Amino acid sequence: MTAPIPGSEIFSSRPVDPDELARSLPSSLPVHTVGQEQIDALDPMTYEVVRHRLWSVTDEMGEALKRMSGSPIVTDANDFDFAISDELGQEVQVGLYNTMLVGAVDLAIYWTLRHRAANPGIAEGDMFLCNDPWVGGGLHQNDVIVYQPIFHEGKLFGWTSAICHEPDLGGVGLGSFSPAAEDVFSESVPTPPVKVVRDYELQRDVADLWTRRSRVPMLVALDLRAKIGANTVGRKRLLSVIEQYGADTVKAVMKRMMADAEQRLRNKLTSLPDGTWKATGYQDQAHEGDRDLHKITVAMTKSGDHLTFDFTGTDKQAGVINCTYAGMRGGVMLALLPILAGDIPWSAGGLMRCFDLITEEGTINNASFPAAVSRAPIGPAWQTGSLVAECLAQLLDTSPEFGKNVQAACCGTWDTAVIAGLDERGEQPAPFLSIMMDPMAGGYGARPQADGIDTGGLFCIPMGRVPDVEMTEFLYPVLSLWRREEPDSGGPGRHRGGVSASIAITPHGTSIPIGLVLASAGKAVSQNAGLAGGYPGNTGLEVLLRGSDLHEQFADGRMPGELAEIAGEKELGNCYAHSYIAPGEVFYMFWQGGGGYGDPLARDPQAVAVDLQEHKVTPGAAADIYGVVIKQDGSVDEAATFERRQELRDRRRQRSTVIADVPAARVDTSAGRRLDDNLIEVTGRGERAIACVHCGQVLGDPDSEAALALTRYEGPSGDAGPQVVSAPESYVDAAVVFRQYCCPGCHAALYSAIVPTDHPDHIADLGRLNVAGVNPR
Helix, strand or coil, X not given: CCCCCCCHHHHCCCCCCHHHHHHHCCCCCCECCCCHHHHHCXXXXXXXXXXXXXXHHHHHHHHHHHHHCCCHHHHCCCCEEEEEEECCCCEEEECCCCHHHHHHHHHHHHHHHHHCHHHHHCCCCCEEEECCCCCCCCCCCCEEEEEEEEEXXXXXXXXXXXXXXXXXXXXXXXXXXXXXXXXXXXXXXXXXXEEEEECCEECXXXXXXXXXXXXXXXXXXXXXXXXXXXXXXXXXXXXXXXXXXXXXXXXXXXXXXXXXXXXXXXXXXXXXXCEEEEEEEEEECCCCCCCCEEEEEEEEEEECCEEXXXXXXXXECCCCCCCCHHHHHHHHHHHHHHHHCCCCCXXXXXXXXXXXXXXXXXXXXXXXXXXXXXCCCCCHHHHHHHHHHHHHHHHHCCCCCCHHHCCCCCCCCCCEEEEEEEECCCCCCEEEEEECCHXXXXXXXXCCCCCCCCCCCECCECCCCCCCHHHHHHHCCEEEEEEEECCCCCCCCCECCCCCEEEEEEECCCCCCEEEEEECCCCCCCCCCCECCCCCCCCCEEEEEECCCHHHHHHCCCCCCCHHHCXXXXXXXXCEEEEEECCCCXXXXXXXXXXXXXXXXXXXXXXXXXXXXXXXXXXXXXXXCCCCCECCCCCXXXXXXXXXXXXXXXXXXXXXXXXXXXXXXXXXXXXXXXXXXCEEEEEEXXXXXXXXXXXXXXXXXXXXXXXXXXXXXXXXXXXHCCCCCXXXXXXXXXXXXXXXXXXXXXXXXEEEEEEECCCCCCCCCHHHHXXXXXXXX
């Protein structure tokens, strides 16, 4: 752990009380605001028209950035976002792009109002640039925000902001990822808010200072101007709305948008049961050479119309797998927006009033300066979101009305591969650097009513896209041998998780090795958890094939379609590593699918037959995980399938141990309160019980401190199915197992995961944790 640096605490931005912030501003910065009476006076028609106009402003800003940027990160993958904020920085309207950034944008504006209002001042025609993740705006230094104050009649009316991931901003590692970094000083330099535009003119000295640090300065310079251009579009469009409807009306709409979003979310929370839900996940490895697991844990308490996320117990900051407070908050928004606010306009300033964060300083998802944070958004922030999503899903699964929003974990993480080298295809050799954006095609998690979407994208970027393979080959000296969906990568369940994909590339058009930086997780311990007994999706895998016969195959007119078809020595890619790909060698990347929902032995056999025909699952998985027997003509053998499933349930019984005394009682489950796909709370004769919905076996008392009476099995992680493609011992020293809890009556799977042996038993402790939503303590 790095030692704190005195004086750095001034750059730690946190949410503020709007009234207190307004009172702290100097008289030289008057602000425009409206009272509650003006908000209440809005007629519905005007409100809806202006609200949609503000929404369209962010869309136009997005299109402007994409037209001007030359980076595939923006133009293809849509890894960026926008916001319109009120005079104090509260986010009124955000874009449908990288939703994690929503948790950071307002923090940068709050900090700017506190620390830049007097000196150098905030004036009309200014724009600020920031990539300091402790200040906010982004989650790590590669997230660069450009934001501007908008004035009307001399008063600060609001803000617009544009932010995107930059391909490289300097530091030791390619793409500013340094797998061996011990602190932030080995990474890109964090830049607190600085005026990059003054009186509507780009400050050349600041722009030069900014782009000079990068290995790809022309791209960074172009993105800088693209963000300035997007903000210019936003300012002009917003002022046009003000001119048409009046400043007071537009501001009243902005304030009401936040208030309406807040109230609608609070109403939804009020209709759900109170209680506490817990989830724990892991980052496997923290830096190059590390072999430890690093824990993030959250307890989500829902009380009335409010949520509290308590991350107490999360491990101390380590290596490069840290994020700041902004990243943790962004992770919460990653989950909250689509799961709880999917039917609510994303006026984030109102939505964020509905929850509190409890966290210890100096942990991997609330790191203190000068921790290394290059992995922040795709490591601890993302996993924070996945764990919050797991808690929210368990809460919503109790509700018939909102159960449709339940979803198992999506792809779980982003597999980072940065490539850089010399492109020799043109008249003049030219350096290149790129982040492989193909993992954008991750598998979505399964739902109670539907399978996850195959290669559907990323949970945190609703508008994300996978890049065109041919465009990648056009831009960079690589040849793609294949990019395809991979069977068995979606987590098995009553509903299957969406499958993921793999890609294999080789240098093509360069005579020297291509540099490679790897940074990912989910290779030893799964990060794409299933729900209600559903299995996790595949673990990640990267392989380098050295000394291959690829050129010989090309000479013979053959194009290999599998790694097994290429001779050579396989080198396993670590979670964090510096490496290279020489001409004639192959880099193979297999990213993660979505988690499953429900017991795979409850899946419709006809759906398994279709999956086989469409190569979503293999025959081995159909027989051994789903228990489905397929005839030679492709149809389901119903009798053999029934027997096979009974055999697999008997195997679960034989290999498991009972962890608590099993009550003798069985109950009628035709009436009761649903807890998830397998569990129900029943009430009778003044007593309550938690029971298995499939067989009626009583499992415990929701008022008791005792663990539920379940059977427990621990075995090798490969028992989770053929989608587990890597061995945990290749990455970490901790013992990692496939853990499964089943009903002792019918042996239905209630929980299935790949976890370390000391992983807490949240489902076994169901009564004590009150995850049934009763008698909250």
